[in-house]
Amino acid sequence: MKPRIPGQAAQARHGWWKASQWLALRRAAQVVFLGLFLTGPLIGVWITKGTLASSLTLSILPLTDPLFALQSLLAHHSLEGKVLLGAGLVLAVYALIGGRMFCSWVCPVNLVTDGAAWMRARLNLPEGVTFSRSSRMWILGAVLAVSALTGTVAWEFVNPVTILHRGLVFGALYGAGLAWVLVAALFLFDLAVSSRGWCGHLCPVGAFYGLIGRKSLLRVSAIGRQTCDDCLDCYKACPEPQVISPALKGATRGLGPLILSGDCTNCGRCIDVCPERVFEFSPRWMDRKSKDVSSQTTRDGTTQAAA
Amino acid sequence: MVEPSSPLETSRRDFLAATARTACAAGFFGTALGLWIGQARALPATALRPPGALAEDDFLGTCARCGLCVQDCPYKTLKLAEPGSGPTLGTPYFEARKIPCEMCSDIPCVAACPTGALDKSLKDISKSKMGVAVLVGHETCLNFLGLRCDICHRDCPLMGTAITLERSHNLRTGKHAMFIPTVHTEACTGCGKCEKSCPLEEAAIKVLPPKLALGVLGSHYRLGWEEKKKKGSALIEGTIDLPDRGYSPGEPVPPAPERNSQGGFKEFRP
Ligand code: SF4
Ligand code: SF4
Ligand code: SF4
Ligand code: SF4
Ligand code: SF4
Numbered sequence: 001m002k003p004r005i006p007g008q009a010a011q012a013r014h015g016w017w018k019a020s021q022w023l024a025l026r027r028a029a030q031v032v033f034l035g036l037f038l039t040g041p042l043i044g045v046w047i048t049k050g051t052l053a054s055s056l057t058l059s060i061l062p063l064t065d066p067l068f069a070l071q072s073l074l075a076h077h078s079l080e081g082k083v084l085l086g087a088g089l090v091l092a093v094y095a096l097i098g099g100r101m102f103c104s105w106v107c108p109v110n111l112v113t114d115g116a117a118w119m120r121a122r123l124n125l126p127e128g129v130t131f132s133r134s135s136r137m138w139i140l141g142a143v144l145a146v147s148a149l150t151g152t153v154a155w156e157f158v159n160p161v162t163i164l165h166r167g168l169v170f171g172a173l174y175g176a177g178l179a180w181v182l183v184a185a186l187f188l189f190d191l192a193v194s195s196r197g198w199c200g201h202l203c204p205v206g207a208f209y210g211l212i213g214r215k216s217l218l219r220v221s222a223i224g225r226q227t228c229d230d231c232l233d234c235y236k237a238c239p240e241p242q243v244i245s246p247a248l249k250g251a252t253r254g255l256g257p258l259i260l261s262g263d264c265t266n267c268g269r270c271i272d273v274c275p276e277r278v279f280e281f282s283p284r285w286m287d288r289k290s291k292d293v294s295s296q297t298t299r300d301g302t303t304q305a306a307a
Numbered sequence: 308m309v310e311p312s313s314p315l316e317t318s319r320r321d322f323l324a325a326t327a328r329t330a331c332a333a334g335f336f337g338t339a340l341g342l343w344i345g346q347a348r349a350l351p352a353t354a355l356r357p358p359g360a361l362a363e364d365d366f367l368g369t370c371a372r373c374g375l376c377v378q379d380c381p382y383k384t385l386k387l388a389e390p391g392s393g394p395t396l397g398t399p400y401f402e403a404r405k406i407p408c409e410m411c412s413d414i415p416c417v418a419a420c421p422t423g424a425l426d427k428s429l430k431d432i433s434k435s436k437m438g439v440a441v442l443v444g445h446e447t448c449l450n451f452l453g454l455r456c457d458i459c460h461r462d463c464p465l466m467g468t469a470i471t472l473e474r475s476h477n478l479r480t481g482k483h484a485m486f487i488p489t490v491h492t493e494a495c496t497g498c499g500k501c502e503k504s505c506p507l508e509e510a511a512i513k514v515l516p517p518k519l520a521l522g523v524l525g526s527h528y529r530l531g532w533e534e535k536k537k538k539g540s541a542l543i544e545g546t547i548d549l550p551d552r553g554y555s556p557g558e559p560v561p562p563a564p565e566r567n568s569q570g571g572f573k574e575f576r577p
Binding site (some may be wrong): 040041049050051053054055056062064065068072075076077078079080082083086132134135138139141142143145146149150151152153154156157158162163166167169170172177178179181182 | 325326329330332333334336337340341343344345347348364365367368369371372373374375377378379386387389390391395396397419421422423427
């Protein structure tokens, strides 16, 4: 049997753009964010210097990975003001827009793990080893503890995010170095060992950004949930499908249509693939409770009765 | 074993068991990470840190591995450690024999560092301590062989202070001088220019991280002559000074051997 690929039904009904717009925008964003760092080394036009760990844009805007800063401070090192300011800015922005937007819109590893998921769906591979979704929290805890105990920034000794980003900016990935092996290993892990294994279950960077964004103002809302016909495309497309149920199926339990979990990466893929156009981005304060969903107007203008 | 009385209790037990499993796995992971860090902190002898770098442990805990220093080095001296390249992953370093530090007077690498891993209190590059040059090839250095190579000396940005040529007698020929390149560790910045320019196939002078290059006296060591200078008199009063055999204080010192017009010694017969 041919696997049902999420997005195909939406594309058949609403056309390519409607079924791919957030994915396309996200890929564009990932390319732009990489490009900011790469124009300098490649063509000598410096926009952003440094890497995701710490950078300087247009010689004025300093940004720093707050997880690095936290580890360093826990390890009893004092950092200069510039780097603390940079970490504060990053914290503030992601706290507003959703921490894991870093994952789906910026982090280069997402391209690798999304690639593995894409291939997985087409090869119809079994789930493989499943880790608990809370594993990443434990790993994050362990990383912070090891930082404090060893007096160094522990995660930077293995962090695939910065290995990949450095490899792209400083060129290790253009030769035949070990950096390639690590990226390939990550891809194969997600493809053959565990579905969405790395970004969905293990990566402590994702866990950290998830924590930052728990109260973010930008959310995805299953605003049209009463039209859901249970095709499950959103669950299949979502890198964190556990976040969907409370919003999509929570009406009977009195839950609002807003996806509230910090695990949601605000990738917007559910919006794309839903043939019924159930989802959309929404500010947090628009969390209408189930009672007022009962007489909502759907996109095609008809008024639906509550299910 | 007591049977669980209700499905609720089963799920509670499952939950606790799963949590315990994950906690153990996290503990295992943390231990493995800690062990790996112990391994991966070693700095190879050929790797030198940029100017102003904090002491290695502080440096590793402060440096973000961002590469800003690398991108602002005009001579492409600095690079970030890649997986498998030796120094701690992602940290900036340079290798003297490949591209030495040119000792920029405005120290752009330090200015670029956002974290303080490169210490901004370093204002004068000639005060930096990236490493220390050591003449290791006593059997291969051309000057030790009695020739006049002198390249390391002439290429040193601090020629005459960080490295000098010390004259000594050439025992092989018996009549020539040797000019021994001699590094003065308090002045040497470890820029690596000397190692880079040594014409031998393998440099006879090598710049090592300071920790490898320098001996350190035990903290309880006291140098008698220094202490005597500080005190201004003998450290132990009233000791008997026995006369030195074959020499008594009042006697004249024998005259220095006479030289001929070519500068050689008169009584020397080859
Ligand atoms: S989970 Fe980790 S590796 Fe994956 S996208 Fe987020 S930060 Fe990057
Ligand atoms: S002092 Fe100049 S040459 Fe030396 S590492 Fe810094 S920027 Fe590079
Ligand atoms: S600029 Fe500073 S923090 Fe960044 S890599 Fe260099 S030494 Fe490390
Ligand atoms: S490393 Fe060599 S060239 Fe540089 S200051 Fe020291 S002796 Fe001179
Ligand atoms: S450059 Fe090399 S061979 Fe020449 S004097 Fe210096 S150490 Fe000796």
